Amino acid sequence: MEQDSSLTTEAKTELLKDYLRNRAESGNLYFKSKFIAADVGLSPKEIGALLAKIRIDSTNDFQLEKWAYTSATTWRVIPAQA
Numbered sequence: 001m002e003q004d005s006s007l008t009t010e011a012k013t014e015l016l017k018d019y020l021r022n023r024a025e026s027g028n029l030y031f032k033s034k035f036i037a038a039d040v041g042l043s044p045k046e047i048g049a050l051l052a053k054i055r056i057d058s059t060n061d062f063q064l065e066k067w068a069y070t071s072a073t074t075w076r077v078i079p080a081q082a
Helices: 009-023 033-040 044-056
Strands: 029-032 062-069 073-079
Touching (some): 009 044
Antiparallel strands (some): 029 073, 062 073
C-alpha cells in the first residue's frame, strides 16, 4: 500500500486500528512497526506515534501493549473477549 500523506491523523489512526483489529481476530498479534508499514501504507515512524496514542486511548476492540524491545519495539495486540 502506498503512503498517503493527505490523510488526517484521525484517519490514519482509524486505518491502523482497523488493520490491527482484523489481524488480531484469530488471537494475539505480535509485530514491529517496520514490518507492517507497507501493509498499512504509513511509515514506521508514523505507526510508532499512532500506537503510542492508541495505547493511551481506550478501545473496546483490543488491548495494545509494548511487549518487548529488541532493535525496535515489539507490540502485542490482544483481541477483545466476546
